[in-house]
Structure formats: C-alpha cells, structure tokens
Amino acid sequence: AQSVTQLDSHVSVSEGTPVLLRCNYSSSYSPSLFWYVQHPNKGLQLLLKYTSAATLVKGINGFEAEFKKSETSFHLTKPSAHMSDAAEYFCVVRADSNYQLIWGAGTKLIIKP
Amino acid sequence: DAGVTQSPTHLIKTRGQQVTLRCSPKSGHDTVSWYQQALGQGPQFIFQYYEEEERQRGNFPDRFSGHQFPNYSSELNVNALLLGDSALYLCASSPRLAIYEQYFGPGTRLTVT
Numbered sequence: 001a002q003s004v005t006q007l008d009s010h011v012s013v014s015e016g017t018p019v020l021l022r023c024n025y026s027s028s029y030s031p032s033l034f035w036y037v038q039h040p041n042k043g044l045q046l047l048l049k050y051t052s053a054a055t056l057v058k059g060i061n062g063f064e065a066e067f068k069k070s071e072t073s074f075h076l077t078k079p080s081a082h083m084s085d086a087a088e089y090f091c092v093v094r095a096d097s098n099y100q101l102i103w104g105a106g107t108k109l110i111i112k113p
Numbered sequence: 114d115a116g117v118t119q120s121p122t123h124l125i126k127t128r129g130q131q132v133t134l135r136c137s138p139k140s141g142h143d144t145v146s147w148y149q150q151a152l153g154q155g156p157q158f159i160f161q162y163y164e165e166e167e168r169q170r171g172n173f174p175d176r177f178s179g180h181q182f183p184n185y186s187s188e189l190n191v192n193a194l195l196l197g198d199s200a201l202y203l204c205a206s207s208p209r210l211a212i213y214e215q216y217f218g219p220g221t222r223l224t225v226t
Contacts, residue, residue, distance in 0.1 A: 032213055034213070036217075042219060043117075043203065043217040043218055043219040043220055044156070044203065044205075044217040045217070046214060046215070046216070049213075049214065090155050090156075094213050098169050099161055099168060099169040099212060100158050100161075100169060100171065101146075101158065101213060101215070103155035103156050103157075103158075104155055105154060105155050106154070106155050
C-alpha cells in the first residue's frame with residue numbers, strides 16, 4: 001500500500017539554526033507531494049507543493065523542500081528557525097489511483113529560545 | 114474573502130447519539146473533503162464530495178455519511194456514535210482544477226462520552 005513516512009516524530013532546534021524535517025514516500029508514478037503545517041488549536045495550512053516541475057520547491061515563511069526521486073524523499077528545510085515555526089508538520093502524497101491524499105503521522109517542531 | 118468555515122467549533126455527545134457537522138468552502142471552490150484527526154495523529158480521509166455526489170471514500174464505516182448542497186457547502190453525519198469517534202473533524206475545500214490543493218477549516222472538536 002502507498003505510504004508516507006516522516007522519520008522523526010519530534011525535532012528540536014534552537015532559534016536561528018537550520019530546520020530539517022524528513023519525509024519518505026512510496027509512489028508508482030511521478031508523485032504530487034505537499035507539506036502542511038498545523039499550529040496549536042488551528043487548522044492545517046499548505047506550506048508548499050511539488051507537482052513535477054522544479055525539484056526545489058519554495059513555500060511560505062521561508063520553507064523549502066527538495067524532491068529526490070532516487071531517494072523517494074521530500075525533506076522540508078528552513079535556513080533559520082523562528083519561534084513562530086513551532087507547530088506540527090505533515091508530509092502528504094497524492095494517491096496514485098484515486099483522489100485521496102495520504103498523510104504522514106506528523107513531525108512536531110520545537111523551537112528552543 | 115472568507116476561508117473555509119466549520120460549525121460548530123466544539124461538540125459533546127453521548128454514545129449512540131447522532132451528530133451533524135457543517136462546512137462552507139472557500140469562495141470559488143466546489144470540492145469538499147472531510148477528514149478525521151485523532152489526537153497525536155495525522156488526518157484520515159473520510160470522503161470527498163463534488164457536484165453533490167460522493168466521489169471518493171476512505172476506510173470509514175457506513176455510520177459516516179455526508180451531503181453536498183448546490184451552493185457547495187457540505188455536511189458530515191455520524192450515526193450511533195462510539196467513544197472512538199472522538200476527534201477533530203476537518204473540512205477542506207479545493208477548486209475543480211486543483212483538487213489536491215486543499216484549504217482547511219479550523220475543525221470541529223467532537224467529544225463522545
């Protein structure tokens with residue numbers, strides 16, 4: 001079955017240091033991939049998407065993600081973390097055979113002052 | 114431009130009861146998807162509505178049903194509530210030509226006692 005694996009349930013970084021949230025996916029075809037963010041007690045917001053254009057995708061709030069087909073990865077990065085980045089991040093892949101989105105279990109990003 | 118709205122915000126029900134949750138999509142969007150998010154987990158796809166019909170369904174029992182109205186708003190109905198139905202229910206809307214770009218509402222927190 002198709003799946004998304006977020007390799008870390010929690011990531012803790014200091015403010016001003018780089019952020020790396022890791023995601024691996026399975027897909028039979030050229031996938032569509034997304035990152036969503038969920039701040040505490042708020043809804044989900046689309047950070048960025050990959051749909052077979054440039055492999056380096058820029059999103060909102062300074063986040064980027066790089067699609068690497070050979071590694072089946074779509075890791076999310078940010079050069080310098082800000083306190084407001086503390087949230088839960090979800091990696092998502094479009095299902096190959098239907099209209100569904102398949103979600104990872106999420107990575108909680110903790111920012112230390 | 115109003116985003117996706119959901120009502121009510123919170124709801125407490127007793128086992129065996131029935132509940133109806135409501136969603137108004139973002140202006141210009143005609144596709145509505147419903148998700149269940151249990152505490153500490155990623156969203157699980159329930160179903161998607163387009164042109165007033167259920168287009169796709171996730172792995173949820175028939176107790177979960179829905180409806181889409183001509184103005185594209187939608188309802189999620191859950192019958193014979195179980196304790197395990199306690200979760201955050203999220204509605205997402207998307208435009209016809211980009212159904213995977215989903216915009217989420219703040220959710221309805223359902224507690225079953």
